Amino acid sequence: MASIRNANSAQRLKRLNARQRKKMRVGEFRELGFHLVAELHEGVDADALLDGWLTRVDEAGISFGGHFDGKGKLEGVAFPVSERKIDDALRGELIGWLQARAEVKTLEASELIDLWHTA
Numbered sequence: 001m002a003s004i005r006n007a008n009s010a011q012r013l014k015r016l017n018a019r020q021r022k023k024m025r026v027g028e029f030r031e032l033g034f035h036l037v038a039e040l041h042e043g044v045d046a047d048a049l050l051d052g053w054l055t056r057v058d059e060a061g062i063s064f065g066g067h068f069d070g071k072g073k074l075e076g077v078a079f080p081v082s083e084r085k086i087d088d089a090l091r092g093e094l095i096g097w098l099q100a101r102a103e104v105k106t107l108e109a110s111e112l113i114d115l116w117h118t119a
Contacts, residue, residue: 007024007030007116007117008030008114008117025116025117030114030116030117031080031085031114031115031116032080032085032114033077033078033080033086033112033113034077034086034091034109034111034112034113035076035109035110035113036074036075036076036077036078036095036098036107036109037073037074037075037108037109038073038074038075038098038104038106038108039073039104039105039107040072040073040074040105041072041102041104041105042072044102045103046068046070046072046074046103049101049103049104050068052101053074053097053098056094056097057078057094060084060090060093061081061082062078062079062081062084062086062090063079063081064077065077065079077115078091078094079115086112087112088112091109091112095107095109
């Protein structure tokens, strides 16, 4: 069985130069994001919520990939694009935006995760 390694361990990172760290997306080049699942109340305008959510995500300079099942459940991952990084403050703003919407019944969001090295 293969051993599980920490891609961002200090010992490993000190052996890599900046080009290698960037290519492997570790150290200062790692990309963080978060997973979320939102359940909507019945009979709400889900399209309006989805349009608003995607507009808010675009305004933040990040992206969201996932799906809306048409039965009241939105699920996906928020991830960085370009040079914009996701930090706890941005995660909190986006989660707060969703929680403030009357259409949202329940919301579950993960902590920030390393999108390239999290199983």
